[in-house]
Amino acid sequence: MNRENGRLWKNFPESLKRSYWNQVKKIREISEIIEGKVLCCQNMLDHNIEHAFASDLMSDVLTVEKSNLLLITGLANTQTIRTAEMSDISCIIFARNKKVGSEIVSLAEETGIIIMESSFSVFRISGELYKAGIKPVF
Amino acid sequence: MQFKYKLEGGDFTNAGNASSAVKKILRQLNVDSAIIKRIVVALYEAEVNIVAHAYSGIIDVNIDENKLYICLEDKGPGIPDIEKAMEEGYSTASSKVREMGFGAGMGLANIKRNADRFLISSETGKGTKVELFHNLKQNAE
Numbered sequence: 001m002n003r004e005n006g007r008l009w010k011n012f013p014e015s016l017k018r019s020y021w022n023q024v025k026k027i028r029e030i031s032e033i034i035e036g037k038v039l040c041c042q043n044m045l046d047h048n049i050e051h052a053f054a055s056d057l058m059s060d061v062l063t064v065e066k067s068n069l070l071l072i073t074g075l076a077n078t079q080t081i082r083t084a085e086m087s088d089i090s091c092i093i094f095a096r097n098k099k100v101g102s103e104i105v106s107l108a109e110e111t112g113i114i115i116m117e118s119s120f121s122v123f124r125i126s127g128e129l130y131k132a133g134i135k136p137v138f
Numbered sequence: 139m140q141f142k143y144k145l146e147g148g149d150f151t152n153a154g155n156a157s158s159a160v161k162k163i164l165r166q167l168n169v170d171s172a173i174i175k176r177i178v179v180a181l182y183e184a185e186v187n188i189v190a191h192a193y194s195g196i197i198d199v200n201i202d203e204n205k206l207y208i209c210l211e212d213k214g215p216g217i218p219d220i221e222k223a224m225e226e227g228y229s230t231a232s233s234k235v236r237e238m239g240f241g242a243g244m245g246l247a248n249i250k251r252n253a254d255r256f257l258i259s260s261e262t263g264k265g266t267k268v269e270l271f272h273n274l275k276q277n278a279e
Contacts, residue, residue, distance in 0.1 A: 058240055059183075059239070059241075059248065062244075063244065065175075077238060077239070078151065079150060079154065079238050079239060082154030082157070082158065083182070083239070085158060085178075086154070086161070086179050088171065088175055111158070
């Protein structure tokens with residue numbers, strides 16, 4: 001949905017519009033909030049994210065039924081990317097400066113998953129994004 | 139259409155390649171994305187299981203207009219007690235597998251949840267066979 005266009009959207013009360021946009025963040029805004037460095041797929045920075053999930057356990061990630069998710073994790077290996085690919089996760093944040101190797105970056109680029117590094121902990125990233133209006137899955 | 143993929147036990151670098159290839163094929167066939175997700179999550183869990191537990195394995199994927207049948211057969215230690223292995227939380231995974239983010243004892247239950255029909259049989263000391271059945275059209279029963 002475009003922010004400005006659409007007759008229906010224009011007739012919405014301002015307070016409702018504000019509360020909607022408070023719950024959806026562009027990946028670009030998310031990267032600013034968590035001081036993240038985007039490592040690939042820069043063309044996806046304008047995608048919207050509504051829900052996030054934090055886990056180092058890929059088996060757990062694979063049970064999440066929602067799509068277009070953001071994943072916050074400390075586990076940086078190629079299976080993190082494969083898990084995201086199978087689960088339709090569009091963005092991954094690697095917390096606490098985990099070393100993200102070139103193999104991981106190229107697999108993410110190839111599968112169209114945007115990845116970011118942040119020096120913040122999983123707890124802090126989760127807290128900041130929750131405060132910014134991103135919703136939990138469970 | 140039929141596709142075959144070979145798996146090597148312990149080869150975590152290539153684990154997921156087969157599931158990724160199947161996902162691309164299903165996308166090209168315009169299968170609904172929610173159905174694709176169920177299929178590839180079940181397949182990926184089963185693929186990781188072979189890499190994590192077996193010595194080698196073969197994935198056979200058969201696609202016709204409305205149905206998908208996947209057979210994963212491995213040479214490996216087998217599962218002595220399938221009922222126990224199906225219990226959530228029960229795992230025999232090595233620490234290497236756990237380091238990769240798996241081995242929490244959730245895989246088989248998640249495969250069952252994401253398959254329309256799921257069959258498993260195993261012979262101790264020989265190997266395990268997992269079969270997945272999916273409808274590719276939402277209202278096809």
